[in-house]
Amino acid sequence: MGLNIVVCVKNTPSTLSVEVDSSTGQVKTEGLLFAINPLDEYAVEEAVRIKERVPGSTVTVLTLGSEADQAVLREALSRGCDSAVLLTGPELLGGDTYATSQALAAAIRKLSGQKPVHLALFGKNTNDGNSGVVAGQTAAWLDWPCVISVKKIESIDESAALVWRMMEDGIDKIKLQLPAAIGTIKEINEPRLPSLRGKMAAKKAAITKWTAADLGFKPESKARIARSSPPPHRPAGQRLEGGTPEELARRLVDALLERKLLS
Template identity: 50%
Template sequence: MGIHIAVCIKRTPSSTSVAIDESGQIQTAGLPHGINPFDEYAIEEALRIKEKLEGSKVTIISAGAPESEDVVKAALALGADEGVVVTDPAFDGSDTMVTSLILSKTVEKLGDVKLILFGKQTNDGESGHMTALVGARLGRPSISAVRKVTDIDADSITVQRLMDDGADTLKLNLPAVVGVTKEINEPRLPSLKGKMRAKKAAIPKWGAGDIGVDAAVVGKDASPTGVVKMEPVPARTAGTAITGETPEELAKNLVEKLKETKFI
């Protein structure tokens, strides 16, 4: 029996060579954007589950700028069935806590979603919190750092979670929210047929009203945290080149430095 899977993806800058303007805000306009690389593993895992559980459906959710349509289409080209862009000027400046409200309301509006997948983190904000936030918002179990789905049926999913000292195996009743690592799979490339289908697909855009969220509880002012400023990380200054004519001399001179700095 098939299940409805939602994959939450984000459109992010493909490069981290971002500029910061005089007001301390990051400027990403004009940079190439794409699917947050970590999300590609979540999309792939959804497609694999769909292939395993016949009759399943994969819906892509992307909250952000209207241009997020591009990444939803890219996911459709890979084989996702449907997609939606959740966008509203009222959402601007939402922090992770408020974004999790927007995503969970979107999942609720889809109605019959049994499994919600996320990538490990985004390559811009990098919090890695969205899996647990959305799980808590929905009042459903969540699990992060998943490196393997060992079993899934219409009622439960069993997964392996990578921990510092080994791997935990846990079984979660569906609906559940799962965050995956890159170890979980090898994402496929889009097919020509998929690209053609994605190009023609109409992607609905949902605003605050569509997902039943009051504009007063989203956006910058409603967010309990906010970015005050951003600064480029100062570059490390060049250090000392260790000299020596032979490997032994180089080793001796390096170890001397490591002794001075108390590492040996």
């Protein structure tokens, strides 16, 4: 018994200061350092923790990317995942969240054909696209229930999970029948670092590679970024300095009133 868990991750630029090619309006990613999307580390950790809680469980890490993006799979393997799948090839790369989630769902379906997948875990969002919708979209393709913003998996077995969802006004407890998808947030755990043994094993691990032909279809995007551009430059500000705290407070309140920022 045990749960078969799939955790979806993305290799993303580890720097946030990216530039735009002014002729194409597209982001220049060549030469940037890539690493596991920081918020995906929590999803990987949670998958491994469930494996430790429920004997007989397995964790498969899944990504869509180029050959170079295999690095993210080895990183996840070194943190305790058991097997890895790379979705790759020109027909899969460069899609929007609609196409990407369709490919991820097809891969999860294909894995379920080998042994049923109980749970798909996701990070809150990626640090490049920032959308945070791929968990929900993947679940929709599979007709699975999905809960995002999960800060705690209180209990889980092969048939159901009780999760805590952080809402803007408090915490919802939701009971999910599996299979299901869960989007995690940072508060769910503290990811551990890869072990040396994990790193050694990850280096030698075989990675399954599937292309659109293996999935049996070519996903189609519904949205594209026509162009990217830097945000408007913030004009130089006003500096308040010197004098007593009372004087500074008076000048600040004057400045806020002048800008209609106090009511």
